[in-house]
Amino acid sequence: MINKQEELTELRRAILDNNICPELASQAKNLVMGNGNVDAEIVFIGEAPGKKEDEQGLPFIGAAGKFLDTMLAEAGMKRSDVYITNIVKYRPPDNRDPSSAEKKAFLPYLLRQLQIIQPKVVITLGRHSMEYFLPNAKIGDVHGGSYKIKFGGSQLLIIPLYHPAAALYNGSLRQTLIDDFVHAAKVHMKE
Ligand code: URA
Numbered sequence: 001m002i003n004k005q006e007e008l009t010e011l012r013r014a015i016l017d018n019n020i021c022p023e024l025a026s027q028a029k030n031l032v033m034g035n036g037n038v039d040a041e042i043v044f045i046g047e048a049p050g051k052k053e054d055e056q057g058l059p060f061i062g063a064a065g066k067f068l069d070t071m072l073a074e075a076g077m078k079r080s081d082v083y084i085t086n087i088v089k090y091r092p093p094d095n096r097d098p099s100s101a102e103k104k105a106f107l108p109y110l111l112r113q114l115q116i117i118q119p120k121v122v123i124t125l126g127r128h129s130m131e132y133f134l135p136n137a138k139i140g141d142v143h144g145g146s147y148k149i150k151f152g153g154s155q156l157l158i159i160p161l162y163h164p165a166a167a168l169y170n171g172s173l174r175q176t177l178i179d180d181f182v183h184a185a186k187v188h189m190k191e
Contacts, residue, residue: 004038007116011109015089020105024090030057034085034113042188043119044068045110045129046086047163048098054091059084064165067174068125071164074178075185083117085110087129098128107132115152121188122156123181126163133158144180146187159184 002010012033025031032049035058044060052062060068072078088098088106110132114122124130127139134147139162147158161181167174 004116008033008038008113011112011116015106015109020109021088021090021102024088024092024102027093028090029054032057032059032086032089032091034059034083035079036083037080038083038117040081040083040117041120042082042123042185043114043117043121044082044084044123044125046084046125047128048086048088048102049091050095051091059086060164063168064163067164067167067177071178071181075182077185083119085113087132103128103132111152114156118154120157121184122158123184124158124160126161126166130158130160134160143176144183146184157187159187 012031015031032053046060049059050062053059087110088102092098124133130137130139133149134142139160142160143162149156149158162173162177164177167177
């Protein structure tokens with residue numbers, strides 16, 4: 001039986017072999033699959049890699065990632081306790097929002113990634129990653145809440161948060177994000 005890491009390596013290979021989003025791929029330096037603990041109970045899903053992430057092939061290592069580290073630290077956690085990925089795994093040029101077609105193209109791979117890792121809790125960061133799990137929800141209404149959904153035959157808890165980059169532009173969201181995540185970490189302990 002192959003292990004989770006090998007399955008994730010195969011998934012990466014499949015994205016390359018199936019030529020997913022060739023336009024993004026042609027402009028990107030790296031395919032940013034995700035990183036962290038493949039046995040984690042919590043998986044974070046962001047939007048798409050930015051410049052630094054593209055350069056180094058790792059998710060959330062720029063300014064938004066630094067704030068994500070602060071959120072983790074406030075809840076007594078480290079990156080190695082969680083797994084972090086994005087819906088779209090190539091950097092969109094000039095950091096534009098990923099298009100619907102790009103999100104749709106990567107969705108089967110994101111879902112497979114979750115099936116491999118089998119987390120208890122998925123924390124969506126921002127509306128792009130929230131909208132698949134909680135269609136029609138408004139982030140301002142649902143942030144920090146816990147929503148049980150059926151996923152691949154088992155239950156999954158979705159906790160939508162604002163995107164950490166939003167806290168960089170809007171200082172008042174900083175504490176909201178920290179409070180929401182500290183609460184989410186407690187909810188996860190009870191699951
Ligand atoms: N923003 C994201 O959504 N993902 C990253 O990996 C970095 C910034």
